[in-house]
Amino acid sequence: MTIHSNPAAGLDGVAAAVTALSHVDGEKGELIVAGSRIGELADRTDFEGLVARLWAAATGREVDAAEARRRLARGRLAAFERLPAILPATAGMPMVDAFRVAVAAVAPVEGLEAEAAIVGAMPVLAAALVRQAEGRAPVAPDPDRGHAADLLRMMRGDVANAEEAKALDAYLVTVADHGMNASTFAARVVASTQANLFMAVTAGYCALTGPLHGGAPEPVLDMLDSIASKDRIAGWIDEALKRGERLMGFGHRIYKVRDPRADVLKRAVERLGGRGTDLGFAAEVEAYARRALEAAKPDRRLDTNVEFYTAILLDALKIPRRAFTPVFAAGRSAGWTAHALEQQRTGRLLRPSSIYAGAKPE
């Protein structure tokens, strides 16, 4: 067994926290966040409402949705004021790095909790960096708009219609939290040292960027572009698997069936009505990939994960693909802050051991 497939090396099945925030059942294909199934949340709660529930569960204090909305709006305004100090330091950098520098530069805001300063800052930073890369000036936040609608407005410079805002809101809700995923674990490790939330969230973002985690949607779109037409699906996928490549948007450590978030996002794209990628083509790629993976790895149960329809949804919302991971971070920052707060309140220093395989002293 190589180190890559050794379950111990991946901490498979190890519980690293006791949490009231979210639970993933990989056999049933079920995700519960703050007490509700993800499909119901996406239909009934907006991002601010879910943020309130996560922060309340993490701190044990009541937080209502209107209060979370006000705090996030304040966080957006405060981040915008800091842009003149942040943007020059990121000029010319690839987006993934520019966003890391920007996230690391988010600072405490007087009279505002760290969690609101951080989650509030994310859409402002993502939007301003996209516009900077296009040679355009940042657009100021509008505290009267919802978080998702304001993100689209600040990034694109025009007001998103209600369906678009709702679709992005459903996306932010869907990805807000997801058990002990790698970036949340990274954030909790940092918070477990009693380092502050700004440190914990920076670590979370860094872990998110890899293609095995939140860096996958951009390559999903590259794959769909490269396949290009229905008659090329089988040949393209067979060749990729023959070369030993991983198909982006498929497979998951915990889910052994379809990721329930994929269905929520697919519905959100369908409601947008035919913008961006042809959904019929995408569904054929998905179906063929699932069959090919089953044939190539019969013992693995590899199915569609959240990133496949994330890519299609964010593209349909005209979000540039280099901003996919920062937009993911805008949603997941809700979970990172909640987990960091919970870890600090209820957890212990996270300090695992290792198996020594190096040289022994004489």
Ligand code: ACO
């Ligand atoms: N395509 C082809 N083969 C795959 C894929 C895939 N998408 N996923 C896993 N496999 C194979 C591996 O090559 C490995 O084969 P082997 O045992 O013959 O070496 C086997 O299935 C198991 O792989 P692991 O790496 O042990 O699976 P793990 O649970 O660690 O990985 C992961 C999960 C990282 C998501 C993996 O499925 C993958 O790389 N998928 C593609 C990238 C992706 O979609 N990332 C987004 C994940 S969702 C998220 O984090 C938000």
